[in-house]
Amino acid sequence: MDGTVPHQRNFIEKDTAVITSRTRPGSGGYMTGEADAGQCPYCFSVDDCPHLLLFVDITFRHAEGGVLWKVFNEAWSRIEDANGERADFDEDQAFRELLEEVDSLSAFSTEFEHDGGPGGCSGYQVYYAAYPQRANATLQQFTKTARQKFK
Numbered sequence: 001m002d003g004t005v006p007h008q009r010n011f012i013e014k015d016t017a018v019i020t021s022r023t024r025p026g027s028g029g030y031m032t033g034e035a036d037a038g039q040c041p042y043c044f045s046v047d048d049c050p051h052l053l054l055f056v057d058i059t060f061r062h063a064e065g066g067v068l069w070k071v072f073n074e075a076w077s078r079i080e081d082a083n084g085e086r087a088d089f090d091e092d093q094a095f096r097e098l099l100e101e102v103d104s105l106s107a108f109s110t111e112f113e114h115d116g117g118p119g120g121c122s123g124y125q126v127y128y129a130a131y132p133q134r135a136n137a138t139l140q141q142f143t144k145t146a147r148q149k150f151k
């Protein structure tokens with residue numbers, strides 16, 4: 001597996017306008033410690049980079065990029081399929097629990113809102129890993145956990 005994910009370019013291009021308007025090259029704004037939304041805290045890339053674990057639309061509950069996106073979406077479909085019929089199924093709570101699993105594997109995460117299109121405002125959560133060389137191990141671990149905990 002060479003890690004190329006066809007989806008990854010899409011969201012970056014879609015959000016580039018927002019990100020560049022906030023970071024203005026040369027302004028030095030991102031050198032103050034906090035990375036801007038959509039910008040990797042490790043390599044400062046605003047494009048997809050090896051640190052990106054998961055880029056997820058929390059409004060529509062759908063992962064759009066990162067190493068874990070495919071497994072994450074599969075796990076979420078399984079959860080929905082298994083519980084969707086239950087009257088007491090708390091979809092929001094279940095989604096947050098799944099995100100917590102990602103959070104526990106990630107070194108840095110950030111949340112931001114993207115205001116755009118007829119769909120209105122979407123919230124995004126982005127998770128980064130400090131060590132891209134462990135990405136495969138992280139992917140395996142998440143896959144295993146998701147299968148065990150969320151059936």
Ligand SMILES: [Zn+2]
Pocket residue numbers: 040041042043044045049050051052
């Ligand atoms: Zn990076």
